[in-house]
Amino acid sequence: MSELHKKLKEKFSQAVEEIHSQHGDETVVIRREALLEIANFLKADPAFDLNVLMDVTAVDGLGMGWTPRFEVIYHFLSLRRNHRLRLKIRVDEKDAVVPTLTGLWHSANWFEREAWDMFGIRFDGHPNLKRILMYEPFEGHPLRKDYLHDKRQPLVGPKN
Amino acid sequence: MLLNVGPSHPAMHGIVRIITELEGEKVLTSDVEIGYLHRAFEKSAEQRGYLQVIPYTDRLNYVSPLINNFGYCLAVEKLFGLKVPERAQYIRVILSEISRVADHLTCIGATAMELGAFTVFLYMMQAREYLYELIEAVTGARITVTYSRIGGLKADLPKGFEAKCRAAIQKSRKLLKDCDGLLTMNRIFVDRTKGVGVISQEDALSYAITGPFLRSTGVDYDVRRAFPYLVYDRFEFEIPVGTKGDNYDRYLCRMEEMVQSFRIIEQALDQIPEGPVLTDMEGRVIPASEMVDEAKMGRTEGLLQNSVTGDPTLEGAPRDRYPAFETSNMRAILPAKEDTYGNIEGLMHHFKIVMDGHGIRPPKGEAYFPVEGGNGELGFYVVSDGSGRPYRVRVRPPCFAIMAALPVMLNGGMFADIIPTFGSVNMIGGELDR
Numbered sequence: 340m341s342e343l344h345k346k347l348k349e350k351f352s353q354a355v356e357e358i359h360s361q362h363g364d365e366t367v368v369i370r371r372e373a374l375l376e377i378a379n380f381l382k383a384d385p386a387f388d389l390n391v392l393m394d395v396t397a398v399d400g401l402g403m404g405w406t407p408r409f410e411v412i413y414h415f416l417s418l419r420r421n422h423r424l425r426l427k428i429r430v431d432e433k434d435a436v437v438p439t440l441t442g443l444w445h446s447a448n449w450f451e452r453e454a455w456d457m458f459g460i461r462f463d464g465h466p467n468l469k470r471i472l473m474y475e476p477f478e479g480h481p482l483r484k485d486y487l488h489d490k491r492q493p494l495v496g497p498k499n
Numbered sequence: 500m501l502l503n504v505g506p507s508h509p510a511m512h513g514i515v516r517i518i519t520e521l522e523g524e525k526v527l528t529s530d531v532e533i534g535y536l537h538r539a540f541e542k543s544a545e546q547r548g549y550l551q552v553i554p555y556t557d558r559l560n561y562v563s564p565l566i567n568n569f570g571y572c573l574a575v576e577k578l579f580g581l582k583v584p585e586r587a588q589y590i591r592v593i594l595s596e597i598s599r600v601a602d603h604l605t606c607i608g609a610t611a612m613e614l615g616a617f618t619v620f621l622y623m624m625q626a627r628e629y630l631y632e633l634i635e636a637v638t639g640a641r642i643t644v645t646y647s648r649i650g651g652l653k654a655d656l657p658k659g660f661e662a663k664c665r666a667a668i669q670k671s672r673k674l675l676k677d678c679d680g681l682l683t684m685n686r687i688f689v690d691r692t693k694g695v696g697v698i699s700q701e702d703a704l705s706y707a708i709t710g711p712f713l714r715s716t717g718v719d720y721d722v723r724r725a726f727p728y729l730v731y732d733r734f735e736f737e738i739p740v741g742t743k744g745d746n747y748d749r750y751l752c753r754m755e756e757m758v759q760s761f762r763i764i765e766q767a768l769d770q771i772p773e774g775p776v777l778t779d780m781e782g783r784v785i786p787a788s789e790m791v792d793e794a795k796m797g798r799t800e801g802l803l804q805n806s807v808t809g810d811p812t813l814e815g816a817p818r819d820r821y822p823a824f825e826t827s828n829m830r831a832i833l834p835a836k837e838d839t840y841g842n843i844e845g846l847m848h849h850f851k852i853v854m855d856g857h858g859i860r861p862p863k864g865e866a867y868f869p870v871e872g873g874n875g876e877l878g879f880y881v882v883s884d885g886s887g888r889p890y891r892v893r894v895r896p897p898c899f900a901i902m903a904a905l906p907v908m909l910n911g912g913m914f915a916d917i918i919p920t921f922g923s924v925n926m927i928g929g930e931l932d933r
Binding site: 391394396425474 | 533534537539541545546577578580704707718720864865867869878882884890891893895899902903904932933
């Protein structure tokens with residue numbers, strides 16, 4: 340996969356920030372502007388052929404002092420080539436917007452909704468960016484590190 | 500007409516709400532609302548040490564809890580770069596397959612009951628009871644097992660397990676054959692499930708559906724074959740693949756998968772080696788007799804007479820079941836009880852694992868480990884910051900992706916078709932909402 344990585348880095352030299360392969364998981368860190376272009380390329384290119392978007396999630400780096408604070412993580416799988424790829428995008432708290440991948444893969448729909456619900460990362464162009472696991476009047480984004488795990492929420496009465 | 504199916508509904512396994520727009524009996528559009536069982540697994544996992552997260556993972560997919568346990572431990576072991584001893588890998592495979600059969604039995608049994616086949620449900624619950632007896636003999640619990648540890652297992656298999664396991668498999672096979680005879684060629688069952696809840700291959704891949712759902716559409720992707728983990732590459736088993744992607748194909752896939760799981764268990768029981776079930780960070784197995792205080796002082800006479808007998812309630816923890824190892828900076832497992840109570844190194848070791856602020860500390864980094872769950876690819880993504888608590892534990896739930904695709908399967912069908920379709924989704928609330 341490392342020749343493929345080099346090919347990716349040559350093709351998108353400004354967009355690809357970092358490539359590493361920790362514990363055998365190939366990871367590529369890219370800039371958010373190039374997400375759609377790279378995703379299209381990864382899906383269409385026969386050497387990569389990443390046709391399944393397995394997971395979209397995020398990590399809040401406040402506890403480790405990361406700047407930019409959030410990392411949006413995409414896990415891809417190629418069925419024919421039998422390899423995986425992890426794509427990372429670093430976004431700041433004040434500007435936590437990332438283009439959506441719902442146009443390319445339907446699975447992005449619910450996974451991105453969960454990332455919005457849990458972390459507050461907006462997905463530009465998402466058809467239905469509502470909370471999915473929490474209830475609508477919930478305040479805050481629970482998986483952020485500054486949301487204390489025993490924080491109380493205001494009581495919500497029954498809707499009749 | 501707008502009709503709510505759920506959240507409290509006898510046919511909704513777990514809790515989920517389907518908001519359907521009906522015209523007579525025909526479903527025009529439907530929308531799925533989840534999150535009723537959200538218990539903040541991922542947030543709680545960040546507050547605890549690595550070992551304390553394992554009971555949380557039991558409660559994810561609560562019909563096949565061992566698969567969750569092993570998936571999480573495999574992800575953390577990947578962070579460490581650990582390889583678990585052979586015997587532990589075989590035991591993990593056996594128990595994973597038993598859990599998988601229990602999962603499929605619950606799914607098919609509940610679906611059949613909702614379609615009216617109560618006998619099938621009871622037969623499958625009886626088969627599941629045989630498997631629960633096995634699991635209880637090994638782990639001590641039926642569902643909330645917490646059997647896996649980072650670096651191995653809690654304890655070894657009990658005596659006589661192999662005979663009990665083979666007997667249980669024989670009885671379950673006979674029950675499965677009976678259920679097969681009751682359902683597979685049954686006119687009513689076939690009419691209600693054939694051609695219902697169809698999803699195409701492209702849609703299934705686009706929604707990132709995996710597991711028996713994807714295999715029923717014709718794609719033979721199974722994590723045990725594609726990215727073999729533990730010792731799955733040593734077994735011969737087939738992966739059933741369907742053609743049409745409807746409910747009937749999913750039912751057949753699951754039935755056949757159970758047969759294949761029994762095959763795997765029998766091969767594993769034939770091949771399982773003797774040996775330790777836990778390992779330390781460097782993979783060393785140092786016998787306990789080498790690390791006693793007295794020996795360091797040179798006072799070795801009378802050593803063997805100062806033995807500590809472990810309490811009988813601590814079955815699985817005595818020295819002859821564990822490999823012991825010397826104190827070092829990074830450790831994963833508790834020492835044998837004779838050492839904890841017998842000498843100071845064991846006590847210090849135990850302290851350093853269990854007390855807050857110390858504990859299992861993998862190196863900084865991240866790892867994603869996919870495991871084949873009952874519903875598909877169950878992935879654990881663990882991020883570590885070098886401290887004793889996981890920084891982020893992400894579970895990629897297989898039925899989350901399937902539930903996102905549920906409207907595709909329901910729209911355009913009849914209202915009564917929601918029941919078998921939803922049953923074949925095998926939505927487990929604990930896994931969907933975490």
